[in-house]
Amino acid sequence: MKRLILPIFGILIFYSEGIFAMFSPIEVFGDNRFLVPRFLFLFILFLSVYYQSRVAYIYGFVFGFSYDLFFTGVIGIYTVLFPLLVYIALAILKLIHHHVIVVGFLGIILIAVLEWIVYQFNHLIGVTVVDFSTFLTQRLYATLIFNSLFILLLAYPFKMWMTNLRQTHLED
């Protein structure tokens, strides 16, 4: 049961993204604001820092693949981006201190990078025609604020929970 709790939590977060997406966009200050939930990515990022990086890569690949298959229908984007961004995060964290606030900020920055790459890709294949400034005002700012709320609420509980889990799993 203890082994299963992480995958089950991951699956629940995966499904919750699809449901959150049904409430977006919302209209704020006279324009549509798209709130893109990136909870799954944040979960995987925290796993890589506070649990085991190997597990995080596997989760990134498997959930990224499911994400592509089920939600976007273009296989390959998130399958590669999730593990890649985890790799970048770990490389950066080798250089700086692992405080939970630092990890939270890093999460926000990496979400911005993720959004930008996905925007460029969709622009390239002609799925979207919006220009960069519209992308910033309609999507990026709102998305970053939305995900910061998630980090504010859950970063510390995640840290405690995952470090605990790691210790109990190492003792087994």
Next chain:
Amino acid sequence: MPPFFMNKRLIVLLLGIILLVALIGFSLRERENISWPEQFAKDMIGFGQNIVAKPAGYAQGLIGNVQDLTNAYTENQKLKSRLDELAQIEADVNNLTRDNEELRAILDIEEDLREFHVVNATVINGNPDQWQELITINKGQVNGIEPNMAVQTASGMIGRVKDVSQFTSTVELLSSSNPNNRVSALIQADETDEADDVTGTVEGYDPERKELMVKKIDSGEQVEVGSKVITSGMGGVFPKGILIGVVTEVSPDEYGLTQTAYVEPASSLYGMEHVMVVERIAAGQKDIDKDAETREAEEDEGEEEDE
């Protein structure tokens, strides 16, 4: 082997890029429906999503109910004023339906592009990254849904079925900028006379105006602001007469050869909970082709037997 290839990380990276490009190419190519492994995986994931979406749907319904309560009084007033007209309209509709049936019987017309039946479905999730305007519904091939069917809500058309697996299907909304996402449309200049209808295709969406664009309207045609836009039932599997929206502005295109009409969608394209997938009863071109093929095959068999 040179040391360049000994670097394990580099090989993983290179293989990853090749895999990425191959997979993207595979999923972006033109195709009728997704392949069976994709269908299978979608069904597996969709099964869980279906379960998770239920309590979320209840919560959403509850919030909706509270909002309805606050609007109840004004809504009641409005409905009361409409109620008086309703009896008259109902009588008219009955009369017209009977009339229509009789006239059809006289003319011997069996098939009607307007006739359709609907499959009711619930939206179980949106697309979280929200670039492609996709939603997933909880009905699939087993419920008789096929690719390219029209999808509507009670107030109007919202999109078409993009791909289908056994138990779920993905719907592409009209607001998508996908160039393949086209709907043949009719602009009703005068609601009583069909001869005045103007044809065009719904092509693309203006994200800043939040309106659909009906392009390729002949520049000689007069399109008035406020005219209704419906599906034409031409080419494909859509029935005729599903409301798409109302014209808000007409402007000539850059070369002045055709006009573009901006259309406000009749149904909100966001936040819908229940949708209807529309199946036309009249045979489409594909069914006719299939019939012809089977007939030919039967004839071939017959010939072989003769020999």
